[in-house]
Amino acid sequence: MQPRTHVTLEDVARAADVSLATASRALNGMRVTPQLRDRVLAAAAQLAYTPNAHARALAGASHRTVGVICHDVTDPYFAAVAGGVMRVAGANDLLVMLASTFRDPEREIAYVSMLRAERAPAILLIGSGFEDARWERAMEAELKPYLDGGGRVAVVSRHRSLKLDSVLPENRAGAAAMARALLELGHRRFAVLSGPRALTTVTDRLGGFRDELAAAGVTLDPAAVVEGPFTRDGGYQAMTELLARGLDATCVFALTDVMAIGAYAALRDHGLSVPGDVSVAGFDDIPIVRDLTPPLTTVALPLQQLGEKAMEMALTENTGRRRRILRMAGEVVVRASTAKLGA
């Protein structure tokens, strides 16, 4: 912004005919004669004065705006978690600024760097990190000095190589529980709509699911696991691919509700009914899946709480020696998208 003339504290002081120091004190609620205070306040209002946040920060005042970085604000999962963050932040009189990287590591680093440069009191990272050594190093290089400088960082479902305070959904256990639920319904032949393998979320959910099946003597055919981006269209395409390969599964597990939504559409476009022809299950329990037809069976994560707890973590100092990890369990919610086999 081309700084044309800005009203400064000096202008206010002059208008109120007091010293700069007095003006500053009056504006910041320190002890000043009521009469002087009024004069200063009036002058400030009159001139539409806004303190320059930069000058103020530079002179030692501290910030009340925390930064939240997620992959994609457009994704209901992130929106819900961010909502939780904002709830707690609001209760603590903090403002929050949300950044969306659209899954671009460069941009993610840029945001962290910016937040660091602005000396934000806390940074929250939401969503799996990119499993890429270069990214990890860059991230570490940003975060380490930020933490050393007194910054607070908390993370939701983030790569574990970054040693940060974390809120971790129990992806593995949740997927395992889902496997059990589906087995109980009589299913034995499964397909999986998977996300990018580089994400720990994927490793965990897929692994938990597969292992639990294996424990029950059921093997998951590698050809029945299709990978796609964690988006609605990713789910659509993965499902379509599965269908093209000649799906012989009775049940499809989407690693993410958003992908399940795409799967619904693909199935419908192929004239297949859910759960009549194929059962579908998801993961996350984003709000909209209750309103799908049929309502989606899924592993319900306390999305809001994920954000709330992360914010709380960032707000309280870690007095212990080790990083804090809060695991949040997911719960299988059986809705109408999964049917008993043979029923």
Next chain:
Amino acid sequence: MQPRTHVTLEDVARAADVSLATASRALNGMRVTPQLRDRVLAAAAQLAYTPNAHARALAGASHRTVGVICHDVTDPYFAAVAGGVMRVAGANDLLVMLASTFRDPEREIAYVSMLRAERAPAILLIGSGFEDARWERAMEAELKPYLDGGGRVAVVSRHRSLKLDSVLPENRAGAAAMARALLELGHRRFAVLSGPRALTTVTDRLGGFRDELAAAGVTLDPAAVVEGPFTRDGGYQAMTELLARGLDATCVFALTDVMAIGAYAALRDHGLSVPGDVSVAGFDDIPIVRDLTPPLTTVALPLQQLGEKAMEMALTENTGRRRRILRMAGEVVVRASTAKLGA
């Protein structure tokens, strides 16, 4: 953040054994002997130096972070528009920070004030303003000096009393077009799921719909217009209320897709089918409504574009004398949630 020791430019300069000025120039890509530049860059990397954004801004460098303020990031409408903003911001090498007010006027003002204090190069306001004189005055008091100071502001579907560059969806015409489409299907008895009357969006959509019906000789029974918040649950309750009153409409027009989603649920819970028993239409065309069962008939707004155009407006200077207004038309998309009457 408790500023413990931070690495400053001076530290870097000392480590590289050059002057402060040289270090600054080297880091900012100005002409410096390559050898010196390397030494400075190496020292900076070594020390994990991040320039203090506040000091930098104070000294005259300009910001690359624009602010976007919306009502609720959790609402797909805002998410989609924000997505558009971010697309063009990214293309222009800008970062964007998104704030969510959760419909709290106080918080909205606080965010604008913060952005102003930080001398952000642009502020985008997304969503209807609060029609409240106090709010309006406060907003004006914030924005006026911001604009005078060279800040750029653009607005999407915002109250018209604020004289700002705007991108305006043609709510009135869109609702009228929807009325025509529904009349054409043979419907004559309508109900409306409305939002808070204080929002111009509501006035326009409701007015456009009602007037167009009137032009066709059909009156909209005031008792058939139920008001609720612009949320899924708002839609659910409004629909429930309508049902309790003894709905005799053949077609329900929700002023917002999100409300229509709630209406679907309420209808389903009452054992009514869409469009068998009642036709339902919405407004906005948020992405998810294509995946509803049945897919929702709605007025499709170019949501992404709304954001893109607003960002572009904020990026280009207004050379003219008057504020710029870009009207964006909506288009009726008939899907399966509306049926021909008697078919």
Next chain:
DNA sequence: CACGCTCCTGAATGCGCTTTCAGTAAGCGC
């Protein structure tokens, strides 16, 4: 009535950086 104390005000300093201004070294022609 004089002295000491408290409380408030104003001048001055520094936060970390960019940028102007002046100075020095290098490069060139004669």
Next chain:
DNA sequence: GCGCTTACTGAAAGCGCATTCAGGAGCGTG
């Protein structure tokens, strides 16, 4: 080899504010 131009470097100022330090007015006590 000398003087001049060119190119880069370093010292210093200043961005707007919070805050320390010292001085001054007002009050109470002996």
